[in-house]
Amino acid sequence: xxxxxxxxxxxxxxxxxxxxxxxxxxxxxxxxxxxxxxxxxxxxxxxxxxxxxxxxxxxxxxxxxxxxxxxxxxxxxxxxxxxxxxxxxxxxxxxxxxxxxxxxxxxxxxxxxxxxxxxxxxxxxxxxxxxxxxxxxxxxxxxxxxxxxxxxxxxxxxxxxxxxxxxxxxxxxxxxxxxxxxxxxxxxxxxxxxxxxxxxxxxxxxxxxxxxxxxxxxxxxxxxxxxxxxxxxxxxxxxxxxxxxxxxxxxxxxxxxxxxxxxxxxxxxxxxxxxxxxxxxxxxxxxxxxxxxxxxxxx
Amino acid sequence: xxxxxxxxxxxxxxxxxxxxxxxxxxxxxxxxxxxxxxxxxxxxxxxxxxxxxxxxxxxxxxxxxxxxxxxxxxxxxxxxxxxxxxxxxxxxxxxxxxxxxxxxxxxxxxxxxxxxxxxxxxxxxxxxxxxxxxxxxxxxxxxxxxxxxxxxxxxxxxxxxxxxxxxxxxxxxxxxxxxxxxxxxxxxxxxxxxxxxxxxxxxxxxxxxxxxxxxxxxxxxxxxxxxxxxxxxxxxxxxxxxxxxxxxxxxxxxxxxxxxxxxxxxxxxxxxxxx
Ligand SMILES: Nc1ncnc2c1ncn2[C@@H]1O[C@H](COP(=O)(O)OP(=O)(O)OP(=O)(O)O)[C@@H](O)[C@H]1O
Ligand SMILES: [Mg+2]
Numbered sequence: 001x002x003x004x005x006x007x008x009x010x011x012x013x014x015x016x017x018x019x020x021x022x023x024x025x026x027x028x029x030x031x032x033x034x035x036x037x038x039x040x041x042x043x044x045x046x047x048x049x050x051x052x053x054x055x056x057x058x059x060x061x062x063x064x065x066x067x068x069x070x071x072x073x074x075x076x077x078x079x080x081x082x083x084x085x086x087x088x089x090x091x092x093x094x095x096x097x098x099x100x101x102x103x104x105x106x107x108x109x110x111x112x113x114x115x116x117x118x119x120x121x122x123x124x125x126x127x128x129x130x131x132x133x134x135x136x137x138x139x140x141x142x143x144x145x146x147x148x149x150x151x152x153x154x155x156x157x158x159x160x161x162x163x164x165x166x167x168x169x170x171x172x173x174x175x176x177x178x179x180x181x182x183x184x185x186x187x188x189x190x191x192x193x194x195x196x197x198x199x200x201x202x203x204x205x206x207x208x209x210x211x212x213x214x215x216x217x218x219x220x221x222x223x224x225x226x227x228x229x230x231x232x233x234x235x236x237x238x239x240x241x242x243x244x245x246x247x248x249x250x251x252x253x254x255x256x257x258x259x260x261x262x263x264x265x266x267x268x269x270x271x272x273x274x275x276x277x278x279x280x281x282x283x284x285x286x287x288x289x290x291x292x293x294x295x296x297x298x299x
Numbered sequence: 300x301x302x303x304x305x306x307x308x309x310x311x312x313x314x315x316x317x318x319x320x321x322x323x324x325x326x327x328x329x330x331x332x333x334x335x336x337x338x339x340x341x342x343x344x345x346x347x348x349x350x351x352x353x354x355x356x357x358x359x360x361x362x363x364x365x366x367x368x369x370x371x372x373x374x375x376x377x378x379x380x381x382x383x384x385x386x387x388x389x390x391x392x393x394x395x396x397x398x399x400x401x402x403x404x405x406x407x408x409x410x411x412x413x414x415x416x417x418x419x420x421x422x423x424x425x426x427x428x429x430x431x432x433x434x435x436x437x438x439x440x441x442x443x444x445x446x447x448x449x450x451x452x453x454x455x456x457x458x459x460x461x462x463x464x465x466x467x468x469x470x471x472x473x474x475x476x477x478x479x480x481x482x483x484x485x486x487x488x489x490x491x492x493x494x495x496x497x498x499x500x501x502x503x504x505x506x507x508x509x510x511x512x513x514x515x516x517x518x519x520x521x522x523x524x525x526x527x528x529x530x531x532x533x534x535x536x537x538x539x540x541x542x543x544x545x546x547x548x549x550x551x552x553x554x555x556x557x558x559x560x561x562x563x564x565x566x567x568x569x570x571x572x573x574x
Pocket of ligand 2: 358359360407486
């Protein structure tokens with residue numbers, strides 16, 4: 001560098017040493033500080049999650065025996081430890097009913113939204129779906145209570161499943177809609193350019209490409225529904241015994257936890273913890289499933 | 300398709316001089332924006348026609364009109380006429396899907412399906428309901444023609460997206476010729492290819508002109524002189540209100556366009572002194 005370079009700071013600096021890391025400079029100090037702050041925030045966010053899981057594990061694990069999965073809920077103060085067999089079955093049945101109703105409608109609605117609609121309609125439907133997914137779940141229960149329980153079915157697995165379906169529907173529509181939109185437009189053009197119809201394009205190219213992402217959304221919706229209590233209190237109620245009738249009240253894990261967690265009877269409280277642990281495990285399992293589906297994603 | 304070709308060859312001979320595409324004062328709009336103005340041209344059968352011109356002058360836009368692919372752009376509309384043989388391409392009773400089955404396209408950006416290489420090729424035959432006795436043979440033939448077979452013959456099950464950019468582009472070319480369309484529209488098919496594959500693709504184009512009509516957009520002047528029988532030069536110009544629209548400057552036999560262009564701007568463009 002020549003002597004006048006000091007004044008002219010815009011001259012390219014040809015000193016190769018300048019690309020090495022400088023310790024203690026203002027920039028590197030700031031960077032370290034931000035990293036530390038962000039790390040602390042992350043820890044704070046994780047603490048509740050770990051505490052919940054650890055607490056449920058500690059409290060629930062001792063009662064997680066064969067009896068828990070095979071016996072019926074115990075009456076208060078009885079020597080009989082009991083189990084949540086009918087509640088587990090009830091949860092599975094109602095989630096299945098909910099999925100059976102919401103998956104076809106939700107996926108098809110999303111396909112319409114993402115692939116076939118035009119103009120202002122999709123904007124309004126998306127808006128409505130977002131509102132629906134923000135509605136407190138207890139309202140879903142009240143809604144089905146007024147729509148199905150009172151006039152038709154009474155407290156029943158069907159009504160409970162329907163309430164869960166209403167809950168799952170907006171989640172499914174939104175995640176499926178987003179999954180379809182991720183598929184690049186150029187692939188649709190390629191298919192249409194080959195002389196495929198719109199229908200063939202969606203069915204043979206877009207849907208297969210979006211399937212992993214859609215599957216992720218579906219498992220998340222199922223996980224969400226499995227843990228819901230409020231919609232079931234108004235629709236499925238609870239049952240102490242096995243029910244083989246979809247039109248009579250039916251037990252569920254979440255309502256069992258709700259009923260048993262705050263009672264003064266030790267045997268019921270313990271069972272509530274074990275049921276909570278099962279609910280956490282169901283969510284964990286579905287999350288792992290959805291991670292696995294995500295890995296197959298192409299876009 | 301080949302059998303019907305011989306059966307109709309007499310009729311075709313009579314029509315062989317008839318242009319494949321004819322446009323009359325075609326104005327193409329995206330919303331209010333006039334992208335291409337007043338194009339009147341004829342595309343000759345079983346010839347290679349090159350579209351050249353600076354970026355943004357509407358070559359892709361015009362090309363996409365020929366197979367009704369612009370229909371997919373909501374803001375697109377046009378004035379004027381475009382004919383495929385003597386059928387008005389934009390008449391109400393024309394089925395765009397049927398149009399696209401006869402007029403294949405290779406896009407500016409490679410866009411293979413997220414499927415196996417094999418299924419990328421087989422797709423066209425399947426969706427168009429072609430009667431194929433031996434799908435393996437069709438796949439091999441198409442890939443060979445596109446100069447890709449040797450590179451992928453051991454991994455036909457691999458995802459098309461796992462190929463390199465140039466390989467993807469050749470896969471798209473193979474896909475386009477697999478359904479033996481009447482016309483193949485190619486939007487810069489060699490832009491991501493190395494010189495050797497480019498020459499292979501050009502050989503393929505020459506071979507295809509025995510049966511097909513080809514329209515190719517290219518930014519490569521040498522390519523145009525090497526493969527094109529006819530060349531159309533497009534340019535963009537600012538109109539009175541300051542918006543740029545593209546238009547056809549000059550159109551004729553490639554030799555004439557490159558050696559004795561009538562227009563000053565053509566002369567400048569083909570000799571690389573553009574700007
Ligand atoms: N989908 C679209 N919507 C709106 N305007 C568009 C669209 N596609 C292209 N245009 C406009 O139309 C004009 C012509 O674009 P086009 O892609 O046809 O140019 P081109 O000649 O193919 O350029 P290039 O050589 O860069 O590919 C450009 O001004 C572009 O901005
Ligand atoms: Mg272009």
